[in-house]
Amino acid sequence: MALSKQQIAQRIAQELQHNWYVNLGIGIPTLVANYIPKGIDIEFQSENGLLGMGPFPIEGEEDADLINAGKQTVTVLEGGSLFDSAMSFAMIRGQHVQLTVLGAMEVAQNGDIANWKIPKRMVKGMGGAMDLVASAENIIVAMMHTNKKGESKILKTCSLPLTGVNCVKKVVTNLAVLEIRDNAFYLIERAPGVSVEEIQAATEGDLIIEGEIPEMKFD
Amino acid sequence: MINKVVKNAHEALQGVEDGMTFMLGGFGLCGIPENCISELVELGAKDLTCISNNAGVDEFGLGLLLKKHQIKKMISSYVGENDEFERQMLSGELDVELIPQGTLAERCRATGAGIPAFFTPAGYGTEVAEGKETREFNGKMYVLEHAFESEFAFIKAWKGDTAGNLIFKGTARNFNPMMAMAGKITIVEVEELVEVGELDPNQIHTPGIFVQRIFQGTDYEKRIEQRTVTPKS
Numbered sequence: 001m002a003l004s005k006q007q008i009a010q011r012i013a014q015e016l017q018h019n020w021y022v023n024l025g026i027g028i029p030t031l032v033a034n035y036i037p038k039g040i041d042i043e044f045q046s047e048n049g050l051l052g053m054g055p056f057p058i059e060g061e062e063d064a065d066l067i068n069a070g071k072q073t074v075t076v077l078e079g080g081s082l083f084d085s086a087m088s089f090a091m092i093r094g095q096h097v098q099l100t101v102l103g104a105m106e107v108a109q110n111g112d113i114a115n116w117k118i119p120k121r122m123v124k125g126m127g128g129a130m131d132l133v134a135s136a137e138n139i140i141v142a143m144m145h146t147n148k149k150g151e152s153k154i155l156k157t158c159s160l161p162l163t164g165v166n167c168v169k170k171v172v173t174n175l176a177v178l179e180i181r182d183n184a185f186y187l188i189e190r191a192p193g194v195s196v197e198e199i200q201a202a203t204e205g206d207l208i209i210e211g212e213i214p215e216m217k218f219d
Numbered sequence: 220m221i222n223k224v225v226k227n228a229h230e231a232l233q234g235v236e237d238g239m240t241f242m243l244g245g246f247g248l249c250g251i252p253e254n255c256i257s258e259l260v261e262l263g264a265k266d267l268t269c270i271s272n273n274a275g276v277d278e279f280g281l282g283l284l285l286k287k288h289q290i291k292k293m294i295s296s297y298v299g300e301n302d303e304f305e306r307q308m309l310s311g312e313l314d315v316e317l318i319p320q321g322t323l324a325e326r327c328r329a330t331g332a333g334i335p336a337f338f339t340p341a342g343y344g345t346e347v348a349e350g351k352e353t354r355e356f357n358g359k360m361y362v363l364e365h366a367f368e369s370e371f372a373f374i375k376a377w378k379g380d381t382a383g384n385l386i387f388k389g390t391a392r393n394f395n396p397m398m399a400m401a402g403k404i405t406i407v408e409v410e411e412l413v414e415v416g417e418l419d420p421n422q423i424h425t426p427g428i429f430v431q432r433i434f435q436g437t438d439y440e441k442r443i444e445q446r447t448v449t450p451k452s
Contacts, residue, residue: 046390047320047321048246048247048249048390048393049246049390049392049393050390055449056447056448056449057448057449058448058449058451059448059449059450059451060448060451061448062443062446062447062448063389064248064249064391064441064442064443065249065250065377065388065389065390065391065441066389066390067246067247067249067390067443067444067445068390069246070445071246071247071248071249071300071444071445072445072447073443073445073446073447073448074447076389082389082390082392083392084324084387084392084393084394084395084396084397084424085246085272085320085321085323085324085393085394085397086324086325086327086328086396086397088321088324089320089321089324089325092321093321093339093340093341112344120309123298123305123308123309123315123317124297124298124299125295125296125297125298125299125317126296126297126317126319126320126347127296127297127320128296128319128320128321129319130319130320130321130322130341130342130345130347131319131320131321131322131339131341134339134340134341134342134343135340135341161345161346162344162345162346163345164343164344164345165343165344165345166344
């Protein structure tokens with residue numbers, strides 16, 4: 001069965017490493033915070049100026065002056081810190097943040113990503129996404145393998161305006177875990193019960209399948 | 220100490236004219252200069268260019284200026300929360316320049332820091348870099364981005380003293396400190412205006428040298444865009 005959004009987040013959480021600073025984008029990436037593996041310490045950075053972001057506040061304790069980049073009310077954990085936007089993006093550009101997880105409309109086999117604009121239909125802006133993808137050491141894209149019409153979003157070349165070039169190295173979709181190298185998608189894991197053929201059929205870009213492809217494991 | 224205090228938003232906005240370029244602090248509705256925006260609506264200044272990370276929502280923040288068609292151009296990183304904005308942009312009434320958020324922050328900082336331009340990797344290979352100089356450093360490509368020019372900067376701080384020293388609260392700091400540095404005239408509204416000596420110099424976020432006018436703000440609404448909570452168990 002294809003993964004739910006929660007399961008995509010859960011699979012990405014397995015990539016987290018001890019003592020990493022991590023920036024989570026809006027949507028599925030935000031859910032990753034719910035599945036941090038035991039024994040792993042992670043500090044979340046929110047690009048509007050918060051390090052050590054905690055869970056949503058207890059009802060009645062929400063503070064208009066404490067939000068995340070998705071404009072949701074949040075809390076700050078003990079040991080957290082607050083800073084301005086220039087400092088925040090110095091952390092990001094200066095590669096002090098070890099991992100960025102973000103959503104995408106399209107990913108291409110050369111590592112290009114598109115996630116901010118559909119010409120003439122949707123223009124919301126890139127927010128911090130262009131800064132994040134241009135600088136992060138590790139970028140994991142969380143996305144659905146196909147769009148609502150069933151068309152592949154895992155492509156040879158992006159058709160939408162780009163957010164960044166040659167930057168994505170790992171993609172976790174509802175069907176598969178993919179690695180991008182040598183201008184191709186390497187199939188690393190399958191969603192439980194999803195066949196290699198199904199993944200192949202949903203992938204427009206070049207898909208490399210080497211040997212037996214294991215299923216993802218969840219605790 | 221140099222006294223920067225003015226009576227209210229009306230007095231603070233002396234000199235504002237049609238066609239000017241402004242910076243306005245805030246991220247979403249967090250840390251926006253509510254009093255100054257209300258006064259801009261009151262004054263009816265038009266053909267404005269506004270540099271602000273977001274464009275408010277339909278009935279609040281910069282949305283109030285958009286509704287009255289006072290803004291000619293917006294320079295922002297994310298504008299997704301405002302239907303009237305989208306309508307004006309798609310119909311061509313409003314000119315919009317979208318900039319990566321970190322680039323926007325650094326351009327504001329550069330403006331106030333005497334740096335005319337800088338290289339950043341953000342946007343390389345995308346339409347943001349079109350027509351801009353690019354250069355390779357240590358095997359990686361960067362885009363040349365320039366400082367802004369802004370006649371006024373409108374800033375919201377938590378506490379400030381009569382000399383213009385500022386302290387921000389929570390994530391309401393965001394773009395405010397860089398924009399405070401960047402305005403030719405920087406106007407600050409505060410929740411709590413205190414006498415000099417009452418703020419600890421060790422705790423100041425923005426030194427008063429960047430501030431020209433400061434006033435005690437009133438009637439803060441501080442709207443929350445996305446009220447997310449953990450239910451009481």
